[in-house]
Amino acid sequence: MTDSQNCSDSCFLHKLTSEQKEYAAKVLNESDENRGNAIAEIKRWIQESDLRARTDEFFILRFLRVCKFDTEKAKTRIQNFQKVRFSRPEWCSNLDPLQPRLQELLSLGICLPLRKLDNQGRMVFIVRASYDPDVFTISEGIKILILILEVAFKDNVEASLYGLAVIMDFQHATLRHIAQLRPNIVWHLVHGVQGCYPIRIRSLNSINTPEYAKFVMTIARYFLNNKLKERFHVYSHKTTHDCLKNVPANILPIEYGGTDGTTQELIEYWQKVVEENREYFIDDENYKPILK
Secondary structure: OOOHHHHHHHHHHHOOOOHHHHHHHHHHOOOOHHHHHEEEEEEHHHHHOOOOOOHHHHHHHHHHHHHOOOOHHHHHHHHHHHHHHHHOOHHHHOOOOHHHHHHHHHHHOOOEEEOOOOOOOOOOEEEOOOOOOOOOOHHHHHHHHHHHHHHHHHHOHHHHHHHEEEEEEOOOOOHHHHHHHOHHHHHHHHHHHHOOOOOEEEEEEOOOOOOHHHHHHHHHHHHHHHHHHHHHHEEOOOOOOOOOHOOHHHOOOOOOOOOOHHHHHHHHHHHHHHHOOHHHHHOOOOOOOOOO
């Protein structure tokens, strides 16, 4: 990274409003005084280790924020992040978004972050069972989640501060979709969220949940920590409106009772963003740890 890139990255990191600084200090233990030192410590630790993780400042800051600036916890999470990325190559490797199968999956809108933040400053993600399970595997679907999550978060200060709200829409889920969600897959997904990826889930909701999917919800709840259990809510088709009424209409797509465009527009928007970040994903293949 050049000096000019470092300067740009540093300015980006420090460009917080007074309200954001107050939240960061109160909730995340972050201040102008400790931010630089903590980033430098983690960067030095990565460079001296065999993890081969990224060392750009915002990448590191995301881990510090999710760990509330406990540097030792951040180091452990980075280690876990590297391990899960390269111990699950079927999820995390070969992420060139221009591959035909990934192109087709991107066009189906499996993961759709909303383009506007909610009233609490959180990014809202709608995750849909919108692929054919006879054609695509759950691993390919997870690849799409990773692609979208990374481009949505890698430059988003608000998401790293306030976290995200997840809405899992099971409206088009079939028994074949549910069969793909084996307990070991559910465990690895939960482990990735809770102990590996630099994300904070502030709200977790399952909507349009059919009876035959509730078994998977029970398994998922078993693996969740206490905080996420409290934030996890399951809504049937009849009660889905109780979840969506808490999301501002001006950020939701029309199909979900909102006014901010259609789901197809969201699909096209995020497919374009992912494609524009193709070089980032290709370069990211170089950051593979030496696992022992």
